[in-house]
Structures are given as structure tokens and as C-alpha cells.
Amino acid sequence: MEGRQNILLDCGVKLKSKKEEFPLLENSQIKTLDKVILSHAHMDHSGYLPALYASGYRGKVALTKPTRDLIQILLADYLKINAGFAPYDDRDINHLLKNTDLLEFNEFDSKKQIRFQPAGHILGAAITEIFEEKKVIYTGDINIRDSRLVDGAKFSDLEGETLIIESTYGGKHDSHPAAKDSANTFIESIQATLQKNGSVIIPTFATGRGQEVLFILENYMRSGKLEKVPIYIDGMVKKMLKVYRHNAIYLKDEIKRRILTSDDDPFKSPHYQLPKSKDRRDVSEGGKCIIVTTSGMLNGGPVLSYLDNMGMNKKNKLIFTGYQAEGTPGRSLLDGSRILNLDNRKIELDLEIEQARLSGHSDHRELLQVVRAVKGLQKVFIVHGEGEKLIDFKKGIEQQAQKDKKQIEVIIPKVGETFEL
Ligand SMILES: [Zn+2]
Ligand SMILES: [Zn+2]
Structure with a gap:
């Protein structure tokens, strides 16, 4: 569609005991991407990025400087461990590193299209704000508490119609101690x-x-x-x-x-x-x-x-x-x-x-706090969660919205599903 942009948010590998899972992306889809955004360095978000370049992607990847420094080491290590089996080689990693678009927190990119806010979680982790006709916010992995090394996420000024939020600890019994x-x-x-x-x-x-x-x-x-x-x-x-x-x-x-x-x-x-x-x-x-x-x-x-x-x-x-x-x-x-x-x-x-009960992710109540803080919110997509936790979190958001007298649609997307915003 004219003027429409294809943006990819994160592109990782799922590390399991025996087999890894890769994103279900067709080469034709990869070639039509305009921009890729990386929220943070963890492999379940970044591990497949070089494969995009192996498949013909020639655009940029927007990320923070610490995230760039971290993936440089993580991806090289992944290649070493998976010698001969990885879906890319060191040329693709170089290609990626040459095409990074470094963004500071709270600063717009050159097209005034995206902006990062601190997400807590780990060094360099970002919440992404995408300024389109309808604004989209993607939390990446988020922790609103200060940890020993990084400050908690900055989420109180967020504003937008659509929120894509993680739910690692979205289950109703997920509650972290102080x-x-x-x-x-x-x-x-x-x-x-x-x-x-x-x-x-x-x-x-x-x-x-x-x-x-x-x-x-x-x-x-x-x-x-x-x-x-x-x-x-x-x-x-x-x-x-x-x-x-x-x-x-x-x-x-x-x-x-x-x-x-x-x-x-x-x-x-x-x-x-x-x-x-x-x-x-x-x-x-x-x-x-x-x-x-x-x-x-x-x-x-x-x-x-x-x-x-x-x-x-x-x-x-x-x-x-x-x-x-x-x-x-x-x-x-x-x-x-x-x-x-x-x-x-x-x-x-x-x-x-x-x-040990240490966590880099927000718990159920804290995730709800993030949802509640977003001004003008209409739609929430819940991602990055397992089984019941997704459903618990959906219920939590719906109950909270009812209490707040807000109309919020909550969606748990299936792999491969498409939505019109
Ligand atoms: Zn993470
Ligand atoms: Zn993650």
C-alpha cells in the first residue's frame, strides 16, 4: 500500500534443549521490509537478525549503542557454538553491524518516526514508540523496578492507541517480592x-x-x-x-x-x-x-x-x-x-x-501498571508469554479497563496472524 511502511520489531531465536526455533519469515517478506527495530540484546530478540541480511534485507536496524555492543559479542558466540548450522555466517553479522542506526533514549530517528524510552530489564533495553497515523508502543522486555545496575523503565509519559506488551510474568500468581x-x-x-x-x-x-x-x-x-x-x-x-x-x-x-x-x-x-x-x-x-x-x-x-x-x-x-x-x-x-x-x-x-526470586521482568501487577499508564490506549497485543499467563494477563487488563471505565480491546495473537490497525 502506498506510504505504508513494513517495520519488523525484534527477530530472535528461541533456544530450547534440542532444537532452536526460528521466526516464520518468507524471503519475499524480508525483502519488502523498510526498517527493523531491536528492543534489546537478548538472543530471543536479536539472534536471527543476521539471517535477514543473508536473505537479502539491505535496510537498517535501529537500536541503542549498548545493545549494539552486546549483540556484537552474542552473535559471534552463537556462530561459534553453531558452526555450520547457524542460518547465517560472519559476513551477515558484519552486514548487520554496518547497518545499525544508533538511537539515544528519548531522541527521534532522522525520519521522526521512532523513539526509544528506557525499558529497565538489561543494559540498553528500550521501549519503542512508533509514530504512524496511529501510534504503536512496543515494550520489548520490560522491568519497571530499579535493579542493582539499571534504572527501571520510564513508562509514565507513554501515549498511543496500540500497545504490544510482553507477559513473561503475566500470570495472576506472578508476584515478585521486594x-x-x-x-x-x-x-x-x-x-x-x-x-x-x-x-x-x-x-x-x-x-x-x-x-x-x-x-x-x-x-x-x-x-x-x-x-x-x-x-x-x-x-x-x-x-x-x-x-x-x-x-x-x-x-x-x-x-x-x-x-x-x-x-x-x-x-x-x-x-x-x-x-x-x-x-x-x-x-x-x-x-x-x-x-x-x-x-x-x-x-x-x-x-x-x-x-x-x-x-x-x-x-x-x-x-x-x-x-x-x-x-x-x-x-x-x-x-x-x-x-x-x-x-x-x-x-x-x-x-x-x-x-532465586530475582527477575529482570515486571510481574503481573506491574505489567498492569504499565498498561494503565498509557494514555489514549485502545488496543493491547500480549506477546512473549507462555500458556495460562497470556490468558491471566488478558483477563487482568480487561478487569482493570472495566474498573477504569475504558474501552480496551485485548488480543493474544497467534503465530502468523495479521491485524489491521
Ligand atoms: Zn530479555
Ligand atoms: Zn525476551
């Missing part, structure tokens, strides 16, 4: 294991959660509430910590101040250590410690070596720090299994297993 309480419980649990001479393995996402966890540990050790033991940083967490440090200007004022005005740079804690041997025996045989490593849902990464070495010791503990998606090895452990079924082998486990 940040302080969840950090305290997390630390107490670690402390209990250290007291018994056990070690703690913390699988985590390389980007966002990993850094938050390190800062919690560092803080509590410094204040004396957590025993001072080595904190081993492994996998992509380490590389990403560097990107966080380079982009410190996008972090909370308090962190900036510590880096700029004092000698105690929180990124350079004396407790941080790196493993030395490939099989990580130096860590598992070196006395009690805390290990922060990828991958967060046990899909792969060094965490499996640690579980191999330390998983049968009852004194040790495994603490999940993030959402365990359906179909992942992490989820099966949380659901009670004590055997990790990997592609070519099994790992039996006898250590304690727990889930």
Missing part, C-alpha cells in the same frame, strides 16, 4: 551452603542477570553479610561484564559515581576470579566457592562442566536466577528431575537445587 527481600533470601541461601563447606553454582544468562548477580554478591561480601570466598566468573558473563563497564554511562548514577569518583570500582572486585583449566578441576578441587556461569537454562556452556564435577556432592547447591522456559533442561530440574538429559549423555545430580 528486591531487597529477594536479594537477602538469595544471600542467606548461599551463606547456608558455604557454612556447610559446600560450593554454590549459579547458572545465569550472560547478559543482564549475570552482572546483576555479581553485583549482589560483591555488595554483600563488601558489607560482611556474605562470607568472602572466590567468585568464579565463567562463560560469556565475563565478556559481557566488560561491555557493561564500557557502557557505564547507561547504568545507574550510583554505579557511575563509584566508578568515577572512588577507588572501589565495583567491576574490579578482588573476589572475582577466572577458572584456569579447561575441565574446571582447579575450581571444583580448590575449596568452597561461588560460580557464576552460563548458560542460564543449562542448555550448554561451562555450567555443565561444573555440574559434572560437583553435581553429586550433597553439600553443594545449584541456584537458578532466571526464568526457566518450557522444554529446557533447567525447567526439568525445577520440575523435580535429578537427571540432566543432554544430547549425547546424562548427568546425575544429588546437590540441592533452588530458584
